[in-house]
Amino acid sequence: MDRFDLGTYRRPISTRSTETQRWFDVGLNWCYGFNHEEGIKCFEKALETDPECPMVHWGIAYAAGPFYNLTWKEHGEAEADSATRRCFEHVQLARANTAAASV
Known part of the structure; x- marks a missing residue:
């Protein structure tokens, strides 16, 4: 993986793919560093x-x-609506796939 070194923090998730785990960890670390846009790119790779x-x-x-x-105040109305729809869609997809997940 050719990415900026964000350290070794890991959060184990339910996946059989080491690539998925790796991209998830990098995405989460970007979010912890307040770079949510880069985090999303990594989650999409996962x-x-x-x-x-x-x-x-x-x-x-x-x-x-x-x-x-x-913050929401800094989003325009259209951007806030789009973000809300995207968040809701992915929460629903996460919930739909929880049966295959472990603890």
């Missing part, structure tokens, strides 16, 4: 290798919503 992984869908929903550096 979806390419395991499109049914609930935590990857959760990651997109988490990263696409408001956060400390980009």
